[in-house]
Amino acid sequence: MKPKEETLVQTASNLSKKVYIETYGCQMNFSDSEIVASVLTTNGYQLTNQSDDADLVLINTCSIRDNAERKVLNRLNDFKRRKKKEPSFKVGVLGCMAERMKADLLDEKKMVDIVVGPDAYRDLPDLLEEIDRGRKAVNVLLSREETYDDIEPVRLDQSGVTAFISIMRGCDNMCAFCVVPFTRGRERSRDPQTIVSEASELVTKGYREVTLLGQNVDSYHWSEGGLDVNFAQLLELVAQVSPLLRIRFSTSHPKDMTDDVLVVMSKYQNICEYIHLPVQSGNSAVLERMNRGYSREWYLERIASIKSIMPNCAISTDIITGFCGETQKEHQDTIELMDLIEYDFAYMFKYSERPRTLAERRMEDDVPDEEKNRRLQEIIRLQNHHSQKKHSKYLGRTLEVLVEGTSKRSEEENFGRTTYNTVVVFPKGESRPGDYVQVMITDFTSATLKGKIV
Ligand code: SAH
Ligand code: SF4
Ligand code: F3S
Numbered sequence: 001m002k003p004k005e006e007t008l009v010q011t012a013s014n015l016s017k018k019v020y021i022e023t024y025g026c027q028m029n030f031s032d033s034e035i036v037a038s039v040l041t042t043n044g045y046q047l048t049n050q051s052d053d054a055d056l057v058l059i060n061t062c063s064i065r066d067n068a069e070r071k072v073l074n075r076l077n078d079f080k081r082r083k084k085k086e087p088s089f090k091v092g093v094l095g096c097m098a099e100r101m102k103a104d105l106l107d108e109k110k111m112v113d114i115v116v117g118p119d120a121y122r123d124l125p126d127l128l129e130e131i132d133r134g135r136k137a138v139n140v141l142l143s144r145e146e147t148y149d150d151i152e153p154v155r156l157d158q159s160g161v162t163a164f165i166s167i168m169r170g171c172d173n174m175c176a177f178c179v180v181p182f183t184r185g186r187e188r189s190r191d192p193q194t195i196v197s198e199a200s201e202l203v204t205k206g207y208r209e210v211t212l213l214g215q216n217v218d219s220y221h222w223s224e225g226g227l228d229v230n231f232a233q234l235l236e237l238v239a240q241v242s243p244l245l246r247i248r249f250s251t252s253h254p255k256d257m258t259d260d261v262l263v264v265m266s267k268y269q270n271i272c273e274y275i276h277l278p279v280q281s282g283n284s285a286v287l288e289r290m291n292r293g294y295s296r297e298w299y300l301e302r303i304a305s306i307k308s309i310m311p312n313c314a315i316s317t318d319i320i321t322g323f324c325g326e327t328q329k330e331h332q333d334t335i336e337l338m339d340l341i342e343y344d345f346a347y348m349f350k351y352s353e354r355p356r357t358l359a360e361r362r363m364e365d366d367v368p369d370e371e372k373n374r375r376l377q378e379i380i381r382l383q384n385h386h387s388q389k390k391h392s393k394y395l396g397r398t399l400e401v402l403v404e405g406t407s408k409r410s411e412e413e414n415f416g417r418t419t420y421n422t423v424v425v426f427p428k429g430e431s432r433p434g435d436y437v438q439v440m441i442t443d444f445t446s447a448t449l450k451g452k453i454v
Contacts, residue, residue, distance in 0.1 A: 019045045020054035021156070024072060025062025027250065028184075028213050029095055031164040033060045034153035036094065036121050041154055043125040051079075056090045056128070061097035063179050065352035069097055080111040090131055092116065096183035100355070102140045118169070118184055119143040122151075142170075142185030149194040152201075159405050161434050163207050165198050166190065167234065168214035173253070175280075176291045176358035177323060177351060180215060187215070189222045192229045196237050203242045208402055208434050212238065212249040218256035232260040239268040246402060247271045248421070251278060254302050255293035262309040273310055274344075274421040277302065278318035282337030283330040286323055291358060296337065303341055314390075314420035316345035319379055322372030323351045324363035331375050338382055344390045344420060346383045350376045384446045391422070391444035398440045398454055399424065403431050415448075424449045 019040055023033045036058065037047055048054050057079055062068040072093070079091050092114035093105050099117040106112055113131045116124060117140035127137035147169055155163055171180050172187040199210055212235070214220060220231040229237070238247055247268075252261075252275055265271045277299075281287055284295040294302075306313050319334060338346075350372035353365045367375075399418045407413035407425045414428045416437070424439050425448055431437045443450040 017045050017055045018048040018053055019056045019058060020048050020051045021058045021060060022051070022075070023060040023156075024068060025060070025064065025096060027164055027211065028166060028169075028215070029060050029062060030156070031153065031166045031213055032095065032118060032121070034156050034164070035148045035151050036060065036124065037154035037156060038151050039121055039124050047154070047156075055088065056092065058092045058094055060095040061093055063096040063100045063183050063354065065349065065354075067352070072097055076111050083111055090114065090128075094118075094121070096179070099140050099142070099183040100179065103138050106136050106138065113137070115140065117142065119146045121148070122146075144186050144188060147188060147190040149190045152198075159433055160206055161402065161404050162209040162211070163202050164213050165195055165202075165210050166214070167195055167212045167217065167249075168220050171215040172219070173216060173293070174291055174358060176289060176363070177320060177354065179354040179357060182356050184215070187219065189214075189220050191224070192222050192227065192234050192237060195234065196241060199238050199241045199245065203245050206434055208244060208436075209246040209248065210238070212247065214249075215251060216253040216256060217249050217251065218253050218258065218261065230260075232258065232264045235261060235271065236264045236268070239264070239271050243270050245270060246419075248274065250276050252276060253293075254279065254299045257302055259305055259309065262306060265313075266310050272419045272421065273312055274314045274316070274419065275306060276316045276318075277306075279334075279337065280318060280320050281323065281326070281330070282334035283326075286326055286330050286333075289325060289359075289363065290320075290323060296333065300337075300340070312420075314344040314422070315341065316347075316421070317341075317343050318347045318349070320349050320351050321375035321379060322367035324359050324365055324367070326351075326367055326375075331378075335379065335382060338379065338386065342386045342389065343383065344422070345387060346379075348376060348379050348383065387446040388444070391446065391449055394422070394441040394449055395444065396441065398438050399449075399451075401426070401437050401439045403433050403435045403437060405433050418449075422449055423447070424451055426451045426453055429453045 021033050023030050051057055061072045083089055090113045093112050094116050098115045105115045114127055115138045119142050120139035123139045130137040168189045170185045170187040218231050222229045254277055279299055282296055353360050401416040401418055401424045403414050403416040407415045413425050414431055415425045426439050437453050439451040440454045441449050441451040
């Protein structure tokens with residue numbers, strides 16, 4: 001069948017168009033940018049990794065903290081200058097900030113042409129046509145079903161070794177501090193068969209590690225077409241794809257993480273011995289105000305379970321300092337919990353009030369900024385100490401490392417990760433990205449290990 005003439009014209013005009021995608025925020029956003037890249041390239045756009053070169057710049061944004069949004073607004077200012085000189089140059093805002101601010105973004109200093117929320121990326125080609133006709137375009141509809149499960153992502157990470165696979169979208173928890181339920185909508189799980197086939201496809205292409213992504217992977221649940229699959233079962237299905245493929249996942253939620261997930265982890269050598277289990281606070285009253293759905297005791301019991309099923313499992317966490325009403329004593333409980341657990345790694349933040357959240361509506365953001373900072377610095381120092389201590393235990397040991405690429409510091413060295421998610425840097429030798437090598441650890445800092453291939 002002959003294509004319609006207007007389709008031909010459309011494709012021809014798109015072919016000359018180059019798009020640059022810039023991504024902020026979490027792994028889920030990075031994974032979404034790969035969906036966006038796929039939607040656009042199948043519609044005739046060309047990707048470029050230089051914004052100067054692009055006819056269209058899309059910024060995939062994050063709203064998690066105020067400074068994440070400020071970064072994007074500054075970035076929009078950078079592009080504003082070019083827009084003034086070059087009216088055909090277009091700028092779009094995607095992702096969580098698009099969802100949160102909606103059409104208000106169009107008024108934002110008149111520098112945005114297109115606003116698209118996380119569930120509307122299939123609509124991008126049509127919306128871009130709209131702006132070609134000189135109109136502004138917005139689609140921020142959230143969906144209860146969209147999982148993009150039939151779209152093959154265009155991998156933007158150049159390594160060819162590690163990849164993300166989204167297994168679910170949205171979040172049904174209402175943590176009092178968190179904007180995600182408002183920007184990402186209701187939780188929905190993706191068809192497990194499409195997840196497994198994406199993983200197999202990646203192995204065929206030479207990938208050696210996948211990270212299964214969701215805001216709360218433990219509540220993954222698919223029950224349709226005679227299939228009933230929970231997260232533990234999904235993990236097992238993906239682990240069986242190939243012994244050469246390492247599996248990671250993020251994020252586990254302490255209130256929902258069950259022992260059957262831990263048992264599956266211990267059963268498969270290719271599932272990494274690493275769990276990211278955000279605690280947020282070490283004090284039960286704060287956790288209650290945060291609406292996290294667990295207490296300090298419950299969390300400690302989950303940690304005990306990890307240690308009993310996988311004694312060597314590495315554990316990392318997220319912590320917020322200065323949440324509404326946090327007293328010095330409550331902060332001290334976080335410090336004490338950190339000392340008790342000695343995390344391998346932690347992401348630490350000071351509380352940032354977000355519009356529409358439970359905390360914004362019902363609680364007072366009453367810990368002074370200075371004090372939030374002081375508490376943050378205190379836990380950062382403590383965590384550095386714990387990370388160093390963990391790393392020192394690897395000295396002299398030989399660990400399996402999946403090579404990811406050339407080290408940023410030296411052309412002579414490669415870097416990769418251990419099963420525990422620690423970065424190891426070592427002289428290249430014969431090793432190439434995608435290889436598994438045995439590395440003897442000879443030195444360390446709080447951030448990385450150093451070693452040599454044996
Ligand atoms: N779904 C994941 C977290 C996603 S957001 C989970 O439930 O663990 C990543 C981290 O950002 C959170 O764990 C939290 O520590 C931090 N965070 C979220 N909202 C925040 C806010 N308003 N201020 C400061 N940090 C925040
Ligand atoms: Fe936010 Fe809580 Fe959902 Fe995580 S589980 S995304 S912190 S609401
Ligand atoms: Fe940010 Fe949205 Fe992720 S708010 S952390 S990009 S889900």
